[in-house]
C-alpha cells in the first residue's frame with residue numbers, strides 16, 4: 638500500500654472526505670513534521686476568502702497599536718491562516734512559515750499585508766527543520782534589516798531580526814512585561830532566568846528594581862541584551878540552567894524570580910523527561926528565593942498541560958501558593974485548545 642507521502646506533494650491542498658464520502662473540509666499537506674494536514678476550513682478558501690481572513694486578523698489588532706509598535710498581525714491557525722505567523726515591528730514585517738507546505742501562502746499574505754500597511758521592509762523566515770536543511774532568511778521587500786527598535790508602552794526595545802529567536806522578540810511575553818511595569822519593584826532583587834535579550838529585565842529595572850541578574854545559555858542573546866537593554870542595575874550571566882550546578886549565578890536571595898525555560902520538547906512521549914527537568918529547575922529557584930518572595934513560572938509548550946504544571950509547581954514550591962495565571966495577549970489569542978501553549982503562572 639502506498640503511504641500518503643507517495644501520493645501527495647508537500648503543499649498540496651487536499652479535499653478531505655469522511656468514510657461516507659462527505660466533505661469534511663480542506664487542508665494543506667506536509668510529509669514531514671508532526672502536523673500532516675493543516676486545516677484550511679470547511680470550504681475551499683479562494684484568494685478573496687484569504688484576503689478577508691487577513692483583513693479580519695489585522696482589524697483585531699488595531700487597538701494594540703496604541704500601546705505598542707510590535708504586534709503579531711497573523712497568528713497561524715488561530716486566525717484561520719495555517720502555519721503562517723506575521724509580526725510587525727514598526728515599519729518592518731517578519732513573516733514566518735512553520736512548514737514548507739505553507740511557504741507560498743505565507744509569502745502571499747506577507748506581501749499583501751506589506752502593501753496594505755505600507756511596510757518598508759518584509760522579511761521571510763522559512764521553516765528551520767533540521768540543521769543544514771533550512772533555507773536562509775529572505776528579504777521579500779525593501780532592504781535587509783538586522784535589528785529594529787520599537788516602542789512598547791514606556792519601553793524602547795530592540796528586536797534581533799537577523800540572528801534572533803522567534804521573529805526577533807518574544808511578543809507573547811508583552812503581558813508579563815506590562816505586569817512588571819505595573820509593579821513597584823523599588824529596592825527588589827530580580828533573577829531573570831532564560832532572559833534571551835533581557836526585555837523583561839528592562840521592564841523590572843523601569844519598575845524600580847535595585848538589581849536584575851539576567852541569565853541565559855546563549856552568548857549571542859546576552860551580548861544583544863547587554864548592548865540594547867542594559868542599565869546600571871543589570872548584570873549578565875552565561876549559564877546552562879538545565880545541566881550541572883548554577884556555578885555562575887550569584888546565590889541571591891532574590892525577591893522576584895522570572896523563569897521562562899525553552900519548550901524542551903515538541904513530543905508528548907518526552908513529557909516525563911521535561912517534567913523532571915522542570916522539577917529540578919524549580920527546586921533550584923526555591924533555594925535562591927528570599928522568604929516572602931515571588932516566582933513567575935512560564936511554560937511555552939502546549940505539550941505540558943496547565944494542570945500538570947500547576948501540580949508540579951504546587952508541590953515543589955511549598956510554602957508558596959498559586960496566585961494566578963496571566964491571560965494571553967490579544968494578538969496571541971488561541972483559536973483552539975492546542976494553541977493555548979503559553980502558561981505564565983505566579984506563585985508567592
Ligand SMILES: C[S@@+](CC[C@H](N)C(=O)[O-])C[C@H]1O[C@@H](n2cnc3c(N)ncnc32)[C@H](O)[C@@H]1O
Pocket residue numbers: 802806807810830831832833834835836837852853854855858876877878879880897898899900937
Ligand atoms: C522562551 S525563551 C526566553 C524568552 C525571554 N524570557 C524573553 O523575555 O524574551 C528561552 C531562552 O532560554 C535560553 N535557553 C535555552 N536552553 C537553555 C539552557 N539550558 N540554559 C539557559 N538558557 C537556555 C534560550 O537561549 C532562550 O533565550
